[in-house]
Every structure is written in structure tokens, then in C-alpha cells.
Amino acid sequence: MKKRMSSLLVLLFLCSSIFMIGPVAVSAANTTYYIDSSGGNDANNGTSTATAWKTLTKVNATTFQPGDQILFKSGGVWNGQLWPKGSGAAGAPITIDKYGGTAKPIINGGGTQRDYQATGAVMLRNQQYWEISNLEVTNDDNFNVDLVTTTYANGKPTNIRDGILVVLDTNQVAAGGDTIMDHIYIHDNYVHDVDSPNEWPNQYGNASFNGGIMFYVIGALKANMTFNDVRIENNTIEKVDLLAIANFNYTTTTAFQDEIEPYNLWQTNIYIGHNYMRNIGQGAIDVCDAKDAIVEYNVVDGWSKRYNAESAGIYPWKSQNVTFQNNEVYGGPTTTGANNGDGTAFDFDSPNSNIVYQFNYTHNNPMGWMSYLGRSSNNIARYNISDDNAAYLIKFGWFDVDSSATYFLNNVFIYNGSVTKFTNSNANLASTYFKSVPYYFYNNVFYDKNTPSSSFWPSSSGSYGTAVFRNNAFYVTNGSHAAGEPNDPAKVIAPPQMVSPGQAPTLGANGFTSGATVWDGYKLQATSPLINAGYNVPQLGTTDFYGNALFNGAAPDIGAFESTVTGGGGGGPTSVTVGGTVTASSTSSPTGEEKEKAFDANISTKWLITTGTGWIQYKFVTGVSHTVTSYAITSANDVPARDPKNWTLQGSNDGTSWTTLDTRTNEAFATRFLTKTYTFSNSTAYSYYRLNVTANSGGAAQLQLAEIGLFT
Known part of the structure; x- marks a missing residue:
């Protein structure tokens, strides 16, 4: 009996100790609590302005319930860490906000040493359905001195600090507990002076995420x-280290986080929008491990101010289906390593899939516009404006090949050709970077506003590997074009007639520059040669930089603006034969009249073989097929007897088994450079199409044609 009583006393003691250590108060649901740093008292019930609580200690010791509101008095100041407990529920989140005025309540984290990954001035862990708004948050012991070097205790950093930090610790999720933290909304806060060392701790594999607003997963x-x-x-x-906004999953162990997909660790439905960021220690927004995210209408004024490696202004890592749109980025670092992929306004980091950069405006980023690291699929950059992003348009880093094509469409690049280069590796494009899959550059404006340097482009127009240039505008203010400018069968070199490009944006009322003050300058005048001069592909999307629907004439315009003018341009349908592979029955073509000339969108060239019959076929890029329902053949420049007369058009998905789609006999081309179009019924998408000519027009010993087009 005595032994049993002793055990019971021990149990009661342990239980009482647990309750003494943890939060001692549990609130009622849908209750509003008030906190007043000067007039409150923790002995009050906190449920009215007259009976407000006073300290963070009281708030942190309370487990709040769904629908509760925690309101801090406007103008009040609290020193320490705000870490309330509890979770809300769907339709009934717990909210943190202010009352009694317009000034934001201040939470000063004070730079106090806290356990690693519990370092937020405002902190949540394994909590969900929270909304945090209208706070001013700092975390620094001395606003005038910046930390430089990381200190450690027991192998973990001791001087890392965060503004608002939300953590999911897998080791603290009970068996059968909720594993997904839902509904974390953080808005209308002012986070500044969050000081951490200007480096990533090396033992964390260059992946220590800390700064202004962070959310990440830790544990096993x-x-x-x-x-x-x-x-x-x-x-x-403002003035946070290292990052302004970021997320991550620390539980993975492989270099490219291969565990994300099989363990279903994608962080889903993330929205980052309408934030203003200035004087950021490293990158501004780093979206990691995300699936289905939108990053839009953010402004970044100055980033990589104290640590200019492993970052860009705004960028994804290990993410899927992320759209970056309508952002403005300027004031990047003045130098980073020439051979790494850092320092640019944006970054196609790796490994990603289905990343879209659209409608963004970048200017005055000394290291350039876009980094590119490969190992990705389905990257698209369209309808962006890049003005005076100095060193490089594209900056390669630790690169590996992509698994599908990348598209650069309808962007406007304005640069000083005596300073800027197309890439940081012009000499190695074909051998190292633009290989294995196509990189399409369609409908872009390359606008050199100064005397060009021969080093802007590679030394030869044949140095671009698998890059395909088509329907781009190449404008040089002094009229001189470099020898290495890309081959583009439909290039425009006339003045583009934009309204007033390249103007410096002015400051708005909030002290940040506003691109809206100059964007109209990139629109096209009504007489511009770029109107209806572009090339249509599905990857263009549905609207231009300005929100105008695509497109108004016979073809899209070149550049970021879609004019309402419907005249001009080439007219007619657009062939889908871009970037693929051409093969033919004979290799007897003379130099300059090879098989590729049949698909170069240039009727002044031709394909010729020294046999009177033969076939030529087109294979789309790997993974691409089209349902072709019409095709066109253009006669060549001379000798009508060489024209095709009898033929079949066939489709295949393996290059071996062919289906006849259309048969023609006794066709004649009455004039030179005559284009004739043929339609047929077809509902199957094929990756190969073959024109098999069984007779020419006059029994000549050669077969020739100028151009073949395939249309859907």
C-alpha cells in the first residue's frame, strides 16, 4: 500500500510539474484578448481594453483556441519573443493584430540567444490556422553593428536570428497527429533590423534559412x-539577414532533395505577393520545395548587400508549378564570381519544373538579368522587361542539362553592348550549356543602346548549340551588328519604334521606385515593324506585359507589348517546324542547299538532292507532337523540272511505322517561289512527318523545293 501511494504521489508531482512548465491558461474559443504594454496587468482577464494583459509572458503562457484574437495596443513596445500557443481551425483561425490606433505595435526580439531554429522574434511551432498582421518586428541587439561570423555551441549556431518564424518539427508530431500545417497568413507587418551573420553556416550545406519571414520543416x-x-x-x-522571405525542408539528406516527391513533402499553395523589401543581406525571396505557388507584385530594392553568393533577387529551388509575375527587382550586387550562377535579378535554379517568369520588370542589377543552372524542365520566361542589367543577360552556374525545352519569349532586353554580354560563357554555349534540348528565343527585343562590343555575342553565329532564334528584333543604335549575332531567319533589324524605352523610374510615395512610371515607354508605336511580326507558340500564354489579350493580328507582336493594330506582319498560319531535327533520303545536297533549308522559314534558300525522287522528314523535339491538318510547299528559285509532282505526306510516332495522311498527283508550280497549301483530315498528333516525293515535274535528275510548312 505504501509503495502504491508513493507511485501515485510521484505521478501527481510529475503532472503538476508539466503544467507548471507549460502554458498554464487555456482560453475559450472566439475570445478577443487585449495586450497593453503600459496600462495592462497580467492579473486581468485580458478580454477588454480596460482589463488588458501587459506582457509577452502572459501571452506565451496561454493556449489559444479557434477564433481567438490577440490584439496588441497600437504604439506599445514589447521586448522579447512572442510565442503564443494553440491552433485555430478551418474557418476559425487565431489572429494577431493591433487595436487603438494606426501605429504598429513593436515586438523587439533583442537579438537574444535562443535555441537554433527557435529564433524568431515572433514564433510558431507545429501550429496552424494563424494570421499575423500589423506588427513591427525587430531582432537585433545593436542596430548599428552587423554580425559577420557564426558562433557555435554544441555544434549548432548560436547567433542566428529571425523576424517571424514558423516551424514544423516532425519529431514533435504525435502518432496520428496532423502532419500538414494549414493556413499560415502573414500580412501587413513591418519587419526590419533582423541581424544574423553574413554567411551560411558551412556544416548546413550552404542551406541555412533565416531572415525576415521564414517557414520550414525540421526533425526526422x-x-x-x-x-x-x-x-x-x-x-x-528592411535590413534583414540573410533572406527576406524563404521556406525549406531540412529533413531531407540528398543534395537535390530527392526525398521530396516520394515522401510527399511539397509545400503547397504558397502565395507571396505585394511585399516591399529593401537592403536585404542575401536573396530577397527564395521559394523552395514548393508546388503550386504564386510570387507576384513584390518590389526588391537592394539585395545581396552583405553576402553576395548563393543567391538571386527572386528565385525557386526544387519546386514545381511556380509563377513569378509582376515583380520589380533592382539594386543587386556589384560583383560575384564570373563563373557561378549568382547575383542576377532572377534565377532558373535547379532542380525545378514548370517555372514561369512573366510580366516582371528588372533594372540596374549590375550582375545581370537571369541565372540559369539547368537540371530542370519546362522553364518559360516571357513578356519581361530587363533594362540596364549590366554584366550578363544570362549567367550560368553549376550547370547540368535540362530534360525538356526552355522558352525565352517576347522579352525586352535593353543594355549597353560595351558592358553587357549575352552570357558569362559565350565561348562554351554549344559544348556545355545549350546542348541536348532546345532553348527557344522567339519574339524578343535585343536593344543595344550604345556602341556594341564584339564580345556581347559569341564570336560566330554558329556558336549557339541547340539554341533556336526566330522572329527576334536585333537593334543597335549605331547600326553596327556583330558577326556573332545569332542566325534568325525572320529577324527584324529596323528601329523597333517603341514609345520611349529605357527611362529611369521615379520614386513612389513609399520610397520605392515604381516601374509603372516608365512602362508605357516600352509599348510600340502604331507604325512599328514589330507589330504582327512575331512567331506564335502555345508557350506565349494569353496576355502581354500590360494585360492585353494575345494576339490581335495575323501573328503576335515582337516584344512585351501586344498592339491593337491588326495590319502588317507576315500573315497566314505559322508553321510548327521549329527546333526539330531534319533527315532525308539522300545526303547528296550541295553546300548551302542541305535538308535543313527546307524548314528555315526562308524561301530564298532551298533543299536540293541529286536524285529525281526522295523523301525528307521532320522530327519535333523529344516529347513534342502536333496534330497537323495542313501543309505548304514552296517552289524553289529555278529549273521547274525539279519541282515535286507526286507525293505522299505521312505521320509517325516512332520513325518506323508510317501512316499516309495525304496523297497528291500531277501537282504543278506555275511560278518560282510559289507557295501552295494543302489541307487534309487528321485527328492524331505525330512526332514525325515525312514528305515522300515519288516523281518530279520533268524527269530531271534532281529534286528541289524551297520550303515546307506544317500547320495545326
Whole structure:
């Protein structure tokens, strides 16, 4: 009996100790609590302005319930860490906000040493359905002195600091507990002076995520441990280290986080929008491990100010289906290593899939516009404006080949050709970077506003590997074009007649520059040769930089603006034969009249073989097929007897088994350079199409034609 009683006393003691250590108060649901740093008292019930609580200690010791509101008095100041407990529920989040005025309540984290990954001045861990708004948050012990070097204790950093930090610790999720933290909304806060060392701790593999607003997963690798429905919007973030906004999953162990897909660790439905960021230690926005995310209408004024490696202004890592749109980025670093992929306004980092950069405006970033690291698929950059992003348009880093084509479409690049280069590796494009898959450059404006340097482009127009240039505008203000300018069968070199490009944006009321003050300058005048002069592909999307629907004439315009003018341009349908591979029955073509000339969009060239019959076929890029329902043949420049007369058009998906789609006999071309179009019924998409000519027009010993077009 005595032994049993002793055990019971021990149990009661342990239980009481647990309750003494943890939060001692549990709130009622849908209750509003007020906190007043000067007039409150923790002995009050906190449920009215007259009976407000006073300290963070009281708030942190309370487990809040769904629908509760935690309101800090406007103008109040609290020193320490804000870490309330509890979770909300769907339709009933717990909210943190202000009351009693317009000034934001201040939470000063004070730069106090806290456990690594529990370092937020405002902190949540394994909590969901929270909304945090209208706070001013700092975390620094001395606003005038910046930390430089990381210090450690027991192998972990001791001087890392964060502004607002939300953590999911897999080791603290009970068996059968909720593994997905839903509905974390952080908006309308002012986060500034969050000081951490100007480096990534090396033992964390160059992946220590800390700074202004962070959310990440820690602990042991376990399936389905992630975030969903995170919104970070309308915040102002200034002078923070290292990053302004970022997320990550620390539980993975492989270099490219191969565990994300099989363990279902994608962080889903992330929205980052309308934030203003200035004087950021490293990168401004780093979206990691995300699936289905939107990053839009953010402004970045100055980044990589204290650590200019492993970053860009705004960029993804290990993400899928992320769109970056309507962002403005300027004031990047003045130098980074010439052979790494860092320092540019944007970055196609790796390994990613389905990343889209569209409608963004970047200017005055000394290291350039876009980094490119490969190992990705389905990258698209369209309808962006890049003005005076100095060193490079594209900057390669630790690169590996992509698994599908990349598209650069309808962008406007304005640069000083005596300073800027197309890439940081012009001499190695074909051998190292533009290989294996196509890189399409369609409908872009390359606008050199100064005397060009011969080093802007590679030394030879044949140095671009698998890059395909078509329907781009190449304008040089002094009229001189470099020998290495890309081959483009439909290039425009006339003045583009934009309204007033390259103007410096002016400051808005919030002290940030506004691209809206100059964007109209990149529109086209009504007489521009770029109107209806572009090339249509599905990857263009549905609207231009300005929100205008695509497109108004016979073809899209070149550049970021779609004019309402419908005249001009080449007219007619657009052939889908771009970037693929051409083969033929004979290799007897003379120099300059090879098989590729049949698909170069230039009727002044031709394909010729020294036999009177033969076939020529076109294979689309790997993974691409088209349902062709019409085709065109253009006669060559001379000798009508060489024209095709009898033929079949065939389709295939393996290059071996062919289906006849159309048969023609006794066709005649009455004039030179005559284009004739043929239609037929077809509902199958093929990756190969072959024109098999069984007779020419006059029994000549040669067969020739100028151009073949395939249309859907």
C-alpha cells in the first residue's frame, strides 16, 4: 500500500510539474484578448481594453483556441519573443493584430540567444490556422553593428536570428497527429533590423534559412510533413539577414532533395505577393520545395548587400508549378564570381519544373538579368522587361542539362553592348550549356543602346548549340551588328519604334521606385515593324506585359507589348517546324542547299538532292507532337523540272511505322517561289512527318523545293 501511494504521489508531482512548465491558461474559443504594454496587468482577464494583459509572458503562457484574437495596443513596445500557443481551425483561425490606433505595435526580439531554429522574434511551432498582421518586428541587439561570423555551441549556431518564424518539427508530431500545417497568413507587418551573420553556416550545406519571414520543416525525415496554404503579403521588410522571405525542408539528406516527391513533402499553395523589401543581406525571396505557388507584385530594392553568393533577387529551388509575375527587382550586387550562377535579378535554379517568369520588370542589377543552372524542365520566361542589367543577360552556374525545352519569349532586353554580354560563357554555349534540348528565343527585343562590343555575342553565329532564334528584333543604335549575332531567319533589324524605352523610374510615395512610371515607354508605336511580326507558340500564354489579350493580328507582336493594330506582319498560319531535327533520303545536297533549308522559314534558300525522287522528314523535339491538318510547299528559285509532282505526306510516332495522311498527283508550280497549301483530315498528333516525293515535274535528275510548312 505504501509503495502504491508513493507511485501515485510521484505521478501527481510529475503532472503538476508539466503544467507548471507549460502554458498554464487555456482560453475559450472566439475570445478577443487585449495586450497593453503600459496600462495592462497580467492579473486581468485580458478580454477588454480596460482589463488588458501587459506582457509577452502572459501571452506565451496561454493556449489559444479557434477564433481567438490577440490584439496588441497600437504604439506599445514589447521586448522579447512572442510565442503564443494553440491552433485555430478551418474557418476559425487565431489572429494577431493591433487595436487603438494606426501605429504598429513593436515586438523587439533583442537579438537574444535562443535555441537554433527557435529564433524568431515572433514564433510558431507545429501550429496552424494563424494570421499575423500589423506588427513591427525587430531582432537585433545593436542596430548599428552587423554580425559577420557564426558562433557555435554544441555544434549548432548560436547567433542566428529571425523576424517571424514558423516551424514544423516532425519529431514533435504525435502518432496520428496532423502532419500538414494549414493556413499560415502573414500580412501587413513591418519587419526590419533582423541581424544574423553574413554567411551560411558551412556544416548546413550552404542551406541555412533565416531572415525576415521564414517557414520550414525540421526533425526526422517522415512522409507528409509539410505546409499548405501559406500567404505572405503586403509586408515591408528592411535590413534583414540573410533572406527576406524563404521556406525549406531540412529533413531531407540528398543534395537535390530527392526525398521530396516520394515522401510527399511539397509545400503547397504558397502565395507571396505585394511585399516591399529593401537592403536585404542575401536573396530577397527564395521559394523552395514548393508546388503550386504564386510570387507576384513584390518590389526588391537592394539585395545581396552583405553576402553576395548563393543567391538571386527572386528565385525557386526544387519546386514545381511556380509563377513569378509582376515583380520589380533592382539594386543587386556589384560583383560575384564570373563563373557561378549568382547575383542576377532572377534565377532558373535547379532542380525545378514548370517555372514561369512573366510580366516582371528588372533594372540596374549590375550582375545581370537571369541565372540559369539547368537540371530542370519546362522553364518559360516571357513578356519581361530587363533594362540596364549590366554584366550578363544570362549567367550560368553549376550547370547540368535540362530534360525538356526552355522558352525565352517576347522579352525586352535593353543594355549597353560595351558592358553587357549575352552570357558569362559565350565561348562554351554549344559544348556545355545549350546542348541536348532546345532553348527557344522567339519574339524578343535585343536593344543595344550604345556602341556594341564584339564580345556581347559569341564570336560566330554558329556558336549557339541547340539554341533556336526566330522572329527576334536585333537593334543597335549605331547600326553596327556583330558577326556573332545569332542566325534568325525572320529577324527584324529596323528601329523597333517603341514609345520611349529605357527611362529611369521615379520614386513612389513609399520610397520605392515604381516601374509603372516608365512602362508605357516600352509599348510600340502604331507604325512599328514589330507589330504582327512575331512567331506564335502555345508557350506565349494569353496576355502581354500590360494585360492585353494575345494576339490581335495575323501573328503576335515582337516584344512585351501586344498592339491593337491588326495590319502588317507576315500573315497566314505559322508553321510548327521549329527546333526539330531534319533527315532525308539522300545526303547528296550541295553546300548551302542541305535538308535543313527546307524548314528555315526562308524561301530564298532551298533543299536540293541529286536524285529525281526522295523523301525528307521532320522530327519535333523529344516529347513534342502536333496534330497537323495542313501543309505548304514552296517552289524553289529555278529549273521547274525539279519541282515535286507526286507525293505522299505521312505521320509517325516512332520513325518506323508510317501512316499516309495525304496523297497528291500531277501537282504543278506555275511560278518560282510559289507557295501552295494543302489541307487534309487528321485527328492524331505525330512526332514525325515525312514528305515522300515519288516523281518530279520533268524527269530531271534532281529534286528541289524551297520550303515546307506544317500547320495545326
